[in-house]
Amino acid sequence: MSTVTPAPETTAGPAHAKPKKQRPQLSEGAKQERRLAFWLIAPAVLVMIAVTGYPLVYAVILSLERYNLELPKDTKFIGFANYGAVLSSPYWWQSLLVTVIITVFSVGITLVLGMLLAQVLHRTVFFRGGVRTISLIPYGIVTVAAAYSWQFAWTPSQGYLSAAFNNSAPLTSQAQAIAVIVVAEIWKTTPFMGLLLLAGLSLVPDDLLRAARMDGASPWQAFTRITLPLMKPAILVALLFRTLDSFRIFDNIFILTSGNNGTASVSTLGYDNLFNALNLGIGSTIAILIFICVAIIAVVFILGFGTAAPGSDAGKR
Amino acid sequence: MATATLTGRQRAGWTTANLVVIVLALIPVAWLLSLSFKAPSAVTDPSFWPAQWTGGNYSGILTSAQFLRPLVNSIGIGLISTFVSVVLASMAAYAVARLSFPGKSVLIGLALLIAMFPLIALVTPMFTIERALGLFNTWFGLIIPYVAFGLPLGIYTLSAFFREIPWELEKAAKMDGATPFQAFTLVIAPLAAPGMVTTAILVFLACWNDFLLAISFTSTISSRTAPAAMEYFSGGSVFTTPTGPIAAAAVVITIPIIIFVLFFQRRIVAGLTSGAVKG
Numbered sequence: 001m002s003t004v005t006p007a008p009e010t011t012a013g014p015a016h017a018k019p020k021k022q023r024p025q026l027s028e029g030a031k032q033e034r035r036l037a038f039w040l041i042a043p044a045v046l047v048m049i050a051v052t053g054y055p056l057v058y059a060v061i062l063s064l065e066r067y068n069l070e071l072p073k074d075t076k077f078i079g080f081a082n083y084g085a086v087l088s089s090p091y092w093w094q095s096l097l098v099t100v101i102i103t104v105f106s107v108g109i110t111l112v113l114g115m116l117l118a119q120v121l122h123r124t125v126f127f128r129g130g131v132r133t134i135s136l137i138p139y140g141i142v143t144v145a146a147a148y149s150w151q152f153a154w155t156p157s158q159g160y161l162s163a164a165f166n167n168s169a170p171l172t173s174q175a176q177a178i179a180v181i182v183v184a185e186i187w188k189t190t191p192f193m194g195l196l197l198l199a200g201l202s203l204v205p206d207d208l209l210r211a212a213r214m215d216g217a218s219p220w221q222a223f224t225r226i227t228l229p230l231m232k233p234a235i236l237v238a239l240l241f242r243t244l245d246s247f248r249i250f251d252n253i254f255i256l257t258s259g260n261n262g263t264a265s266v267s268t269l270g271y272d273n274l275f276n277a278l279n280l281g282i283g284s285t286i287a288i289l290i291f292i293c294v295a296i297i298a299v300v301f302i303l304g305f306g307t308a309a310p311g312s313d314a315g316k317r
Numbered sequence: 318m319a320t321a322t323l324t325g326r327q328r329a330g331w332t333t334a335n336l337v338v339i340v341l342a343l344i345p346v347a348w349l350l351s352l353s354f355k356a357p358s359a360v361t362d363p364s365f366w367p368a369q370w371t372g373g374n375y376s377g378i379l380t381s382a383q384f385l386r387p388l389v390n391s392i393g394i395g396l397i398s399t400f401v402s403v404v405l406a407s408m409a410a411y412a413v414a415r416l417s418f419p420g421k422s423v424l425i426g427l428a429l430l431i432a433m434f435p436l437i438a439l440v441t442p443m444f445t446i447e448r449a450l451g452l453f454n455t456w457f458g459l460i461i462p463y464v465a466f467g468l469p470l471g472i473y474t475l476s477a478f479f480r481e482i483p484w485e486l487e488k489a490a491k492m493d494g495a496t497p498f499q500a501f502t503l504v505i506a507p508l509a510a511p512g513m514v515t516t517a518i519l520v521f522l523a524c525w526n527d528f529l530l531a532i533s534f535t536s537t538i539s540s541r542t543a544p545a546a547m548e549y550f551s552g553g554s555v556f557t558t559p560t561g562p563i564a565a566a567a568v569v570i571t572i573p574i575i576i577f578v579l580f581f582q583r584r585i586v587a588g589l590t591s592g593a594v595k596g
Contacts, residue, residue: 030417037418044409044468045424048431051465055442062442120334131335133582134342140574140585141346144528144544145567149345152352152560160348163363187345192589199590244433251528255548267437267529274441275533287438294435 056291062284069278082285092286094262095269096293101178102265103246106185110242111235113186114193118201121194139191147255150184174262181263184252189245193238200234201227233305240301244294266290346571352564360560374565378550384566386538387546391570394456394542395524398463402520403513405464406471413472414479428469436466440533447534458534459542463527467520474519477591478512515588518577525573543570 026034063082067075086092117135124131138146153159156169170176204227212222228235250267253259259268270290274283348365353374355367362368378384413421443462444453452458482505490500531545538546547566550559578585 033416034418037412037416040408040412040416041424044405044472045427047405047461047465048427048468051443051462052431052434052439055439055446058442058446059438062445116334117338120331120338123331124335127335129582131338132586133578134339136578136582136585137346137575138342139589140522140578142526142528142544142567142570142574144547145349145571146345148547148563148567149349149352152564153345153348155558157361158363158560160363160365187341191342195586195589198586241432248435248437250437254528267435270437271440271529271533274444280441280445283441287435287441290435291438294433294438298430298433 059284059287059291062280063288065281067279067281067284069280078281082281083289086282086285086289091264091269092266092289095259095264095266098178098263099247099249099265099267102182102185102249103243105182106189106246107239107242109182110186110190110193111239113190114197114238117190117194118197121198122201135191135194137191138188139195141188143188143251144255146188147184147252150180150187150252151256154180171257172261177257177261177263181249181252181256184256185246185249188252189242193242196238196241197231197234200231200238203234204230236301236305240298240305243297243301247294247297248290266293349564349567349571352560353568355561355564357561374561375569378562378565378569383538383550384543384546384562384569387541387543388569390456390538390540391525391542391544394459394463394540395521397456398460398467398524399517399521401460401464402467402471403475403517406468406475406516407509407513409468409472410475410479413476414482415484424472428472431466432469432473434466436529440529444533453534454536454540456540459527459530459540462530462534463524467523470523471516471520474516474588474591475512478515479509482508511584512588515581515584518581518585519588522574522577525570 064077064079065075066078066081121128121132121135151171153161154169154171156162156167162168162170168176170180208226209222212226213219217225248267249265250271253263253265253268254271257263259265259272264272266286267290270283270286273279273286277283351366352360354370354372355362356369356371356373359367359369409424412418413424439462447453447458452461484505486504486508487500490504491497495503526544527542528544531542532548535541535545541549543566547563550562550566
């Protein structure tokens with residue numbers, strides 16, 4: 001286990017924090033340190049803000065305009081009319097529902113499978129490295145490449161999965177296509193979930209579990225009463241990243257169904273409005289709405305974290 | 318580990334579980350491999366392995382500019398983005414791990430925000446901005462956003478690694494008469510290198526994997542990356558999907574990942590879990 005660096009929120013105790021300098025007078029050294037720190041972080045901060053902050057502001061402006069690339073002369077400020085158009089459109093609500101369904105199912109199932117995978121990786125005695133290496137392949141593989149694999153597998157009279165299921169064509173019906181998309185997501189993301197949970201699992205002392213077993217706890221009791229509470233920070237971090245990632249789903253849907261048959265996610269809907277309808281106003285409106293959804297999810301999770309939020313290492317806040 | 322006392326039955330159980338993991342992880346990859354070696358006429362045969370193995374799909378795509386040029390783009394854009402990200406992230410991570418300055422938690426919060434940023438929200442405005450600046454359909458049009466999204470990952474992973482470095486060694490080396498430059502290059506750099514390699518791999522994989530930005534900000538093979546290019550392969554006719562070539566291309570772009578995973582498994586796992594940021 002010595003190779004796994006535990007997640008920061010679990011290790012970052014006072015031990016890592018450098019002794020705080022006294023506030024009132026800054027020594028010359030402290031001032032120099034600040035100046036150096038400023039120059040070191042400046043380039044990274046500039047790039048991050050230039051690429052996300054500025055476009056975000058620009059997207060807000062675009063979302064208040066009627067702006068279609070096919071009719072550029074018709075561009076004008078129209079207030080919140082785009083928001084009204086999107087929020088009263090059945091396409092938006094359907095894609096939001098599809099996105100939520102995909103997110104809930106893929107994250108929920110991935111959490112369970114990831115926990116099982118973490119247990120397997122944790123308990124394996126032989127061929128440990130090999131299993132880990134192979135389980136990293138779904139994590140590393142290009143999503144588009146994997147999506148093609150699933151698409152061809154489910155193509156009638158071509159794919160092994162379609163053949164195994166009576167030459168069915170699940171990608172042409174809404175519910176089945178969503179199920180295929182969810183399976184593709186689960187396959188791709190379970191290793192990531194499993195590895196994050198494994199890091200949390202390795203922090204659960206074996207002695208504690210053994211003591212519980214000696215006192216008569218069943219393996220299930222030991223798991224729910226000891227392992228799960230101790231892993232809570234790791235689980236929350238993994239869930240946060242997976243949920244936000246899943247909510248942004250694009251690649252798998254784009255390749256598997258192109259959003260046809262009622263399988264569009266909010267991201268594919270935004271893409272279509274931009275590149276097929278060439279409607280920058282509506283596309284930006286959808287982009288802003290997605291951003292708001294993601295912000296809401298993040299806030300809910302971070303409130304749930306409490307002090308275990310990633311990056312808030314106790315010693316420095 | 319405390320598993321020395323496994324009974325034979327438990328041992329069999331965990332071995333079976335391992336096999337299940339391996340098979341499930343490999344089946345979709347094996348299917349791509351199989352399709353890539355099927356002859357065009359055999360694509361309609363749904364059996365898992367080809368009856369006859371042929372390399373035609375590979376010789377096809379590896380002699381076609383429609384794939385080779387995007388492959389070069391993917392490698393070039395990925396390497397440049399990774400290099401810039403790791404350099405800038407190392408500077409910031411050094412400050413986070415080693416220096417005390419106000420606004421540190423703001424920086425970490427900003428990085429976290431950007432790691433959570435919905436890419437599609439960036440696509441619409443960036444598309445307009447890039448066309449205005451002449452960056453659309455250029456390498457830089459992809460490198461700039463890749464660097465921006467590689468930075469949060471890099472800052473997280475690297476600051477976790479940098480915190481673990483015993484910096485007192487630097488002081489000790491200086492006491493022993495090393496110049497600051499020697500102390501850095503001979504003592505600190507070798508200790509920091511593993512974290513930087515790990516970060517570079519994670520950032521490169523993220524760039525290599527990107528599809529949304531790659532199809533949004535490119536329009537020709539002069540800057541289109543490999544995952545985006547597969548979408549534009551042409552089949553025998555308008556109505557046939559070029560299954561074989563796509564499968565072969567998918568296998569080719571998976572090879573670097575397999576190599577990374579084989580050689581750097583430990584590092585990747587350490588990096589993923591230390592940063593706890595999705596790559």
